[in-house]
Amino acid sequence: MRKDSIPNKEVITTKPFPNSKKIYVQGEIHKDINVAMREITLSDTVDSFSGKKTPNQPVTVYDTSGPYTDPHKEIDVHQGIERIREQWIIDRQDTEELTEFSSNYCNQRLNDQSLDHLRFNHIRKPRKAKPGKNVSQMYYAKQGIITPEMEYVAIRENQKIQEAKRIAKQHPGQDFGASIPDVITPEFVREEIARGRAVIPSNINHPESEPMILGRNFLVKINANIGNSATTSSIEEEVEKAVWACRWGADNIMDLSTGKNIHETREWIIRNSPVPVGTVPIYQALEKVNGKAEDLTWEIYKDTLIEQAEQGVDYFTIHAGVRLAYVPMTAKRVTGIVSRGGSIMAKWCLAHHKESFLYTHFEEICEIMKTYDVAFSLGDGLRPGSIADANDEAQFAELETLGELTKIAWKHDVQTFIEGPGHVPMHMIKANMDKQLAACGEAPFYTLGPLTTDIAPGYDHITSGIGAAMIGWYGTSMLCYVTPKEHLGLPNKEDVRTGVITYKLAAHAADLAKGHPGAQHRDDALSKARFEFRWEDQFNLSLDPELARSYHDETLPAEGAKIAHFCSMCGPKFCSMKISQEVRDYAAKKELDEQQVLEAGMKEKAQEFKDKGSEVYL
Amino acid sequence: MRKDSIPNKEVITTKPFPNSKKIYVQGEIHKDINVAMREITLSDTVDSFSGKKTPNQPVTVYDTSGPYTDPHKEIDVHQGIERIREQWIIDRQDTEELTEFSSNYCNQRLNDQSLDHLRFNHIRKPRKAKPGKNVSQMYYAKQGIITPEMEYVAIRENQKIQEAKRIAKQHPGQDFGASIPDVITPEFVREEIARGRAVIPSNINHPESEPMILGRNFLVKINANIGNSATTSSIEEEVEKAVWACRWGADNIMDLSTGKNIHETREWIIRNSPVPVGTVPIYQALEKVNGKAEDLTWEIYKDTLIEQAEQGVDYFTIHAGVRLAYVPMTAKRVTGIVSRGGSIMAKWCLAHHKESFLYTHFEEICEIMKTYDVAFSLGDGLRPGSIADANDEAQFAELETLGELTKIAWKHDVQTFIEGPGHVPMHMIKANMDKQLAACGEAPFYTLGPLTTDIAPGYDHITSGIGAAMIGWYGTSMLCYVTPKEHLGLPNKEDVRTGVITYKLAAHAADLAKGHPGAQHRDDALSKARFEFRWEDQFNLSLDPELARSYHDETLPAEGAKIAHFCSMCGPKFCSMKISQEVRDYAAKKELDEQQVLEAGMKEKAQEFKDKGSEVYL
Numbered sequence A, B: 001m002r003k004d005s006i007p008n009k010e011v012i013t014t015k016p017f018p019n020s021k022k023i024y025v026q027g028e029i030h031k032d033i034n035v036a037m038r039e040i041t042l043s044d045t046v047d048s049f050s051g052k053k054t055p056n057q058p059v060t061v062y063d064t065s066g067p068y069t070d071p072h073k074e075i076d077v078h079q080g081i082e083r084i085r086e087q088w089i090i091d092r093q094d095t096e097e098l099t100e101f102s103s104n105y106c107n108q109r110l111n112d113q114s115l116d117h118l119r120f121n122h123i124r125k126p127r128k129a130k131p132g133k134n135v136s137q138m139y140y141a142k143q144g145i146i147t148p149e150m151e152y153v154a155i156r157e158n159q160k161i162q163e164a165k166r167i168a169k170q171h172p173g174q175d176f177g178a179s180i181p182d183v184i185t186p187e188f189v190r191e192e193i194a195r196g197r198a199v200i201p202s203n204i205n206h207p208e209s210e211p212m213i214l215g216r217n218f219l220v221k222i223n224a225n226i227g228n229s230a231t232t233s234s235i236e237e238e239v240e241k242a243v244w245a246c247r248w249g250a251d252n253i254m255d256l257s258t259g260k261n262i263h264e265t266r267e268w269i270i271r272n273s274p275v276p277v278g279t280v281p282i283y284q285a286l287e288k289v290n291g292k293a294e295d296l297t298w299e300i301y302k303d304t305l306i307e308q309a310e311q312g313v314d315y316f317t318i319h320a321g322v323r324l325a326y327v328p329m330t331a332k333r334v335t336g337i338v339s340r341g342g343s344i345m346a347k348w349c350l351a352h353h354k355e356s357f358l359y360t361h362f363e364e365i366c367e368i369m370k371t372y373d374v375a376f377s378l379g380d381g382l383r384p385g386s387i388a389d390a391n392d393e394a395q396f397a398e399l400e401t402l403g404e405l406t407k408i409a410w411k412h413d414v415q416t417f418i419e420g421p422g423h424v425p426m427h428m429i430k431a432n433m434d435k436q437l438a439a440c441g442e443a444p445f446y447t448l449g450p451l452t453t454d455i456a457p458g459y460d461h462i463t464s465g466i467g468a469a470m471i472g473w474y475g476t477s478m479l480c481y482v483t484p485k486e487h488l489g490l491p492n493k494e495d496v497r498t499g500v501i502t503y504k505l506a507a508h509a510a511d512l513a514k515g516h517p518g519a520q521h522r523d524d525a526l527s528k529a530r531f532e533f534r535w536e537d538q539f540n541l542s543l544d545p546e547l548a549r550s551y552h553d554e555t556l557p558a559e560g561a562k563i564a565h566f567c568s569m570c571g572p573k574f575c576s577m578k579i580s581q582e583v584r585d586y587a588a589k590k591e592l593d594e595q596q597v598l599e600a601g602m603k604e605k606a607q608e609f610k611d612k613g614s615e616v617y618l
Helices: A086-091 A104-111 A113-118 A137-142 A148-158 A162-167 A186-194 A235-248 A262-271 A281-288 A298-311 A324-330 A340-352 A362-372 A393-411 A426-439 A460-474 A493-514 A520-531 A535-541 A545-555 A576-589 A594-600 A603-616 B086-091 B104-111 B113-118 B137-142 B148-158 B162-167 B186-194 B235-248 B262-271 B281-288 B298-311 B324-330 B340-352 B362-372 B393-411 B426-439 B460-474 B493-514 B520-531 B535-541 B545-555 B576-589 B594-600 B603-616
Strands: A020-026 A034-040 A059-061 A095-097 A127-129 A221-226 A252-255 A277-279 A315-318 A375-378 A416-420 A445-448 A478-480 B020-026 B034-040 B059-061 B095-097 B127-129 B221-226 B252-255 B277-279 B315-318 B375-378 B416-420 B445-448 B478-480
Touching: A034 A148, A059 A520, A104 A262, A104 A298, A127 A362, A137 A148, A137 A186, A148 A186, A221 A235, A221 A493, A235 A252, A235 A262, A235 A493, A252 A262, A262 A277, A262 A281, A262 A298, A277 A281, A281 A298, A281 A315, A281 A340, A298 A362, A324 A340, A324 A393, A340 B576, A362 A393, A375 A393, A393 A416, A393 A426, A416 A426, A426 A445, A426 A460, A426 B460, A426 B493, A445 A460, A460 A478, A460 A493, A460 B426, A460 B460, A460 B493, A478 A493, A493 A520, A493 B426, A493 B460, A520 A535, A520 A576, A535 A545, A576 B340, B034 B148, B059 B520, B104 B262, B104 B298, B127 B362, B137 B148, B137 B186, B148 B186, B221 B235, B221 B493, B235 B252, B235 B262, B235 B493, B252 B262, B262 B277, B262 B281, B262 B298, B277 B281, B281 B298, B281 B315, B281 B340, B298 B362, B324 B340, B324 B393, B362 B393, B375 B393, B393 B416, B393 B426, B416 B426, B426 B445, B426 B460, B445 B460, B460 B478, B460 B493, B478 B493, B493 B520, B520 B535, B520 B576, B535 B545
Parallel strands: A221 A252, A221 A478, A252 A277, A277 A315, A315 A375, A375 A416, A416 A445, A445 A478, B221 B252, B221 B478, B252 B277, B277 B315, B315 B375, B375 B416, B416 B445, B445 B478
Antiparallel strands: A020 A034, A034 A059, A095 A127, B020 B034, B034 B059, B095 B127
């Protein structure tokens, strides 16, 4: 086992994307809002006959990378990133800074000098709601208040493409009953949060996070799991994985650390995370009882919730739907219980022969959540772990319970979303979405894949990317990524990148299919660049410019090849796009479109084309 | 440009898969049929309390790898592989061996001594139907004849899982009107071929190929494109790519070579290919006129068809649906015409201002096809090359024409399948399938992807794997793979592997969703192995055992880790499967299932479990 180490500045990836600059869009209701986006500059379209240049408008894209890709921001991982939400929270005057942490365990760790070398350098005092106050975005929304967080996500969702949208034709989508407006307004955001159909995970102790929204009427989001396990990885690596995941497009991350020093690792991650951070508190609680599920108690768990809430975790996965009576339903399964949290709670229930303390103490948990605005991610502890177990009694019994719990959470104005499977064959995916919408009153759905077959370990980012794209289309709000290492080992940095990009493209495919306004803009811009052999633009508009460029350069590395009207796939004579361009250019030169060429039916045009053709070719 | 070189024996990959042996199932109607399959041997399930061992039955899987994975077969790439169909063809007595090749170009090449160093060593004389004979499988099927090819595919489709099927429960599928029987009989195969709903590509000059069937009522197949381009690759590499693609699961390959020495490259590939080989003859025809589309003639094209038919190409992609009148419909597209063949023909049509010679000579082409049993793959030259162009007028106009041509081909008893797109957002995929079924009388559909977004070059195996799985589910018979290099460059060997496995898993996901009988058997076996920590079995049952193993070993390389009840992903304490096993083992030991544990409601059981738990943990 490697020794833990704190992050070295050099390991953090900060360079901007090629031909991209960070832009900030100011709020209108809240003038101190500056929503970060990435603007990709494109080269001109050059007419191959006349040489006439036509500029291509820059393309603005959703940007999850935080300050790391802004060369004007100083990054010091030992200080943490800018706390953009701090003043908004203070201005609401419903919270107070505590003089010390409320969790016993947290204080123990802080006082343990043997941990000094691992500790984040600038730990701040936590904030908490003033007595009797509810500080959740849902509470504000129900009061009719548009918070800066709400305006932020409204601006962010629109991606500054109102202008582009007006000119872009795009295919009408099929949205299965969603209600996606043409332009997202702050008021629409508020309404959606008030009715529970959307969530902005935004713990008051994570002021560093740039607000993002989950909901079926918004862009589909993705989550990247990071975190070390007992057998591998260090704090340094995990912080870089967090920054790296955001760089490639993670809308939020979950820290699933289960090794030593979970508390310290989390502090480093949250202080440097520009996206919301989720956890599964039972993991740490289990470490506190040395891995003996049966020794878990409500008190230990509760202290863990408070510990993590005061560090700034934005949402907790809580497997409160794993009820005692459901455990036997898993006995005949091919793969039993495959959720870590679910299996821990099942073991506890059996060992004590008691109802789960997460279920029995659910309202107390709500009280904690609303004091910090931690959102529920109601865990699907009984999700199927194999195709055989998909959509079974245990899974759907738990889902019904999650629906009941959602209603209780909403009674407390606690923001809530629901976790979903797992392993499900394609034709059984839609039933999951439909049942979730019905059982949970349209609370956002957050699924892991689903994986559409079990037979491809090593490629489970793909088996699950298929299911993820489909369930995203059907209405899921957030897709939890799966990396190529799923079922086999802990993902490394490259696995994280592959997982994130796979899920980013799946989420985008879902947005296109739902007909999300403006979603097709980037596809159109990239395809136009492709057709015009603007190779650099094609790379820069893609989800992974580095990889696209490196694949191209593998066979044609010369700079000249970046303006060539072909690539190594077909070579110069066989490039369909080149031939197609020639057909078009010919028509353009004649000041005729192809329609006219044909309709005129003039034989001599054909002859001219032939003559012209002779010089177009090599 | 590299110098071409002929294959060196050493470059060909021949090793068997781990814990796998080649088995051969004999025919009943035709006793000289031996259908190759791969049998994967599994280890025993060991009860962790009693130590009792229960054997796991071996799993038989579909095997496309040919003799290369049979250690009992001598492989000599300079001789070509065994000609398993030769005697069947001779026995039908409707063909004759010609004294020389019929194609002028072929004879030119054979007489060109400067090519001797590149030439396949043992070129055989071609066979052709006797005058007036039709040697297509469709012709035989309509005559009520069950050929050895038909019985072969029937046995092959069943994968020897009739026994397994009887005990396996699997989810009922959703097949959108397909008619998939529980067991595939030779008579069913015959009926499906007779009515045009299935195709066995089986040129009489490619007796080396192991018959495989395409059709919506059979397992979904995949195609791998190989072949060099003018800028890269050698004959040696392409032959190894062919063998390599079959190894990983390609049901057939297309040789899309466009560089020099297309003729010689093809000979090497066909003589060593255990799967059907397709081509796009217009590519070679274009090389013959030095890349000038307008110089193409029917005579040059016809000579090319005969040249390739006598070498043994099993199907030809022919873009006969790109009619003059459709070309202008592409003028306003974002990406024009993106099919190489389509753009060549569009250029020819415009240059001559004439209807395509492929369309006007279609019946003559049918005459050639039925003389060798070459199947039509009616090309979609106007497929959309971007999301923006999906399902447009040009695309569907061409599809209607392909439907007309299908009827003409069937009149000649020529086996026919239809190519499909391309780039299509998820919600517009099903319309493609529905229209194809209607327009083309259920002739098998063969699609490229479709890609569900344009924004992920470098990951287009995934953007397209999503669409491929979906359209496979809807009824597509064969999925043409896309590699990570799509749009960027020529795929190398590793790209071929990634593309093949991605499409194999997509095809399998489609089989599961259609409810193909027995499809779930391998998933269930792998999931059971996973749950029981039979790591070796999990690797060996997967589509890519090497990669799965290497990913596991990256973090836990020790041999002992292959029997450990956890992996590096969660570590020992957090493995849900381990905890779930413990719950189950506990119940088993008490000779109670969990249901009874609970129902009995006995508190002391809980205490016992606690005690037991203490020693189970580390």
